[in-house]
Amino acid sequence: MDLLIRGAVTVLTMDDAMRELSGADVLIRDGVIAGVGQGLATTGEVVEAKGCVITPGLVNTHHHLYQSLTRAVPGGQDALLFGWLKTLYPIWARFGPEEMRVSALVGLSELALSGCSMSSDHLYLYPNGARLDDTIDAAAEVGLRFHPTRGAMSIGESAGGLPPDSLVEREADILDDCIRVIDAFHDPAPGAMLRVGVAPCSPFSVSRELMRDAALLARDKGVMLHTHLAENDEDIAYSEAQFGMRPGQYAEELGWTGPDVWHAHCVKLDGAEIDLFARTRTGVAHCPCSNCRLGSGIAPVRTMRDAGVKVGLGVDGSASNDAGNLVAEARQAMLLQRVAQGADRMSAREALRIATRGGAEVLGRDDCGQIAPGKRADLAIWDTSGIESAGSWDPAALLLAGPARVRDLFVEGRAVVRAGRMVTVDLPRAVEHHNRLARALMT
Ligand SMILES: [Zn+2]
Numbered sequence: 001m002d003l004l005i006r007g008a009v010t011v012l013t014m015d016d017a018m019r020e021l022s023g024a025d026v027l028i029r030d031g032v033i034a035g036v037g038q039g040l041a042t043t044g045e046v047v048e049a050k051g052c053v054i055t056p057g058l059v060n061t062h063h064h065l066y067q068s069l070t071r072a073v074p075g076g077q078d079a080l081l082f083g084w085l086k087t088l089y090p091i092w093a094r095f096g097p098e099e100m101r102v103s104a105l106v107g108l109s110e111l112a113l114s115g116c117s118m119s120s121d122h123l124y125l126y127p128n129g130a131r132l133d134d135t136i137d138a139a140a141e142v143g144l145r146f147h148p149t150r151g152a153m154s155i156g157e158s159a160g161g162l163p164p165d166s167l168v169e170r171e172a173d174i175l176d177d178c179i180r181v182i183d184a185f186h187d188p189a190p191g192a193m194l195r196v197g198v199a200p201c202s203p204f205s206v207s208r209e210l211m212r213d214a215a216l217l218a219r220d221k222g223v224m225l226h227t228h229l230a231e232n233d234e235d236i237a238y239s240e241a242q243f244g245m246r247p248g249q250y251a252e253e254l255g256w257t258g259p260d261v262w263h264a265h266c267v268k269l270d271g272a273e274i275d276l277f278a279r280t281r282t283g284v285a286h287c288p289c290s291n292c293r294l295g296s297g298i299a300p301v302r303t304m305r306d307a308g309v310k311v312g313l314g315v316d317g318s319a320s321n322d323a324g325n326l327v328a329e330a331r332q333a334m335l336l337q338r339v340a341q342g343a344d345r346m347s348a349r350e351a352l353r354i355a356t357r358g359g360a361e362v363l364g365r366d367d368c369g370q371i372a373p374g375k376r377a378d379l380a381i382w383d384t385s386g387i388e389s390a391g392s393w394d395p396a397a398l399l400l401a402g403p404a405r406v407r408d409l410f411v412e413g414r415a416v417v418r419a420g421r422m423v424t425v426d427l428p429r430a431v432e433h434h435n436r437l438a439r440a441l442m443t
Helices: 065-069 081-092 097-113 132-142 171-185 208-221 233-243 247-253 271-280 288-293 301-307 326-341 348-362 427-442
Strands: 002-012 020-029 032-037 045-048 052-056 058-060 116-123 145-152 197-200 224-229 261-265 283-286 310-313 379-383 408-411 414-418
Touching: 002 379, 052 348, 058 310, 058 326, 058 348, 065 097, 065 116, 065 132, 065 427, 081 233, 097 116, 097 132, 097 414, 097 427, 116 132, 116 408, 132 145, 132 171, 145 171, 145 224, 171 197, 171 208, 197 208, 208 224, 224 247, 233 247, 247 271, 271 301, 283 301, 283 348, 288 326, 301 310, 301 326, 301 348, 310 326, 310 348, 326 348
Parallel strands: 002 045, 002 052, 058 116, 116 145, 145 197, 197 224, 224 261, 261 283, 283 310
Antiparallel strands: 002 020, 020 032, 052 379, 379 408, 408 414
16 A cells, blocks of 8 residues: 655655755655655555655664663762662662563653654663563554664672672573574564664673673674673773773674674774774764763764764663653754864764664664665654744754654654654553653652
C-alpha cells in the first residue's frame, strides 16, 4: 500500500548531493522510499505536509534507556562522572524487568516525539532478573528501529572496580547471554528493525580479557561492538594508571577499532587517536548535553569530521542529560563546536546531517538516514508554521529556532507519531506507570 506525503515546504534529503527540494513530495511503498520530488501521484493514502519541513528520521547512537527512571537524582546532579556513578549504582541495583521495560517504553517514546526513528541502547546492568529482552519488547511496541546492545560490568568494588559487587556478573555468564540474545533477536538483513550489539560498559568496569573476548565474539557473530571511551580526564588518568596507555591504544590492542565498532563520548581523544579512528573507520557517538552536564569537556568533533571520522549523536542516559530530545541534542552539538572554535565551525545543516545520516553510518545502516529512492522510509515531519519558526527564512531554522518536537514520525513507512502524539503507545498511561516506579525507588 502506497503512502504519499505531499507538499512539504522543503525536503532535506541528506542524500549524496545534499539536495534540498522545495514544494516536494515523498512516496513510500512497502516501507521503502519509492520517489522524492514534485507532483508525485498515488491511489493510496495521502498525508498533507503543507507548512512542514521533512528530514530523515534522526538516529540516536548512545543511550541508557533505563536511566529515564533516575532523572535529576539530587546526589547526582552536580557530580563528576565517577562520583555520579557511585551515587546512582545503589539505586539501579534495585531495578528489575518491569523497570527496564517501562523506562524503555517512555524513553523511546520521548525520542520518537523529538524526531528519532532509530535508536541504540546500552544496557549494562541486569539486576533482579532484568534482561535485554525487556527493552526489546518495549521497542517493538513503540515501533522504532532498535539497536540494543548487551552491555556488562564484571569488576566490582572488591576487585578494585567502581560498581558495587551486586551489579557485576561473571564473565562466562555475560558471554553466554550475549550469544543468547544475538541468536534470538539479531537481524542482519537490509531493512532490519532490530540488530543486537555487544557492549562491555567501559574499560574501568570489565577486564582486559572480557574486552578481547567480546570483540572475538562480535566478529564471529557479525554484530557490532560498543563501549564508553575517553569520556573525561578521570577516564584518561585511569587508563594510564591501570593499563599504562591511552584509551585509543587500549582499544586498538584489544580489537576495538574498525567499521563495526563505535565508542561513546571520545571527549578526550588526542590527534593520534583521531587519526586511528579515521584510518580504521571506527565510529563515535557524540553526546554534547551529557558532556556539558557532567562537565566532561567539548569533544573535538570538528577535528574528527575533518579527519574523516564517522560521527553520530547520542542523547546518553537520562541520569546525565537529563532530556532525551534528539533534535535538541543536534542543536547543542552545533552550539558547542561554535563555543570551542567559532561560529563558522558547525552549521545547522552539518549538525542535522550528523543527527541523521551520520548516526546511520555509525550504526552500519547505509539503508537508513537519507531520503532517497530505495532507502528505508524513516521520516520526520516538522511543522514549521508555528511560533518557534515564525519569520524564518531558511529550513536551517529547524535547529536555529525550532520546533523541538515532530508533527509526524514514520518508521519503515508506519506512523509512530501523528499530530504531535504517540499513536503506538498509550503515553499518559505509560508515564503514570513510570512515575509510580520512580516513586517506589525514592523510598
Ligand atoms: Zn553512556
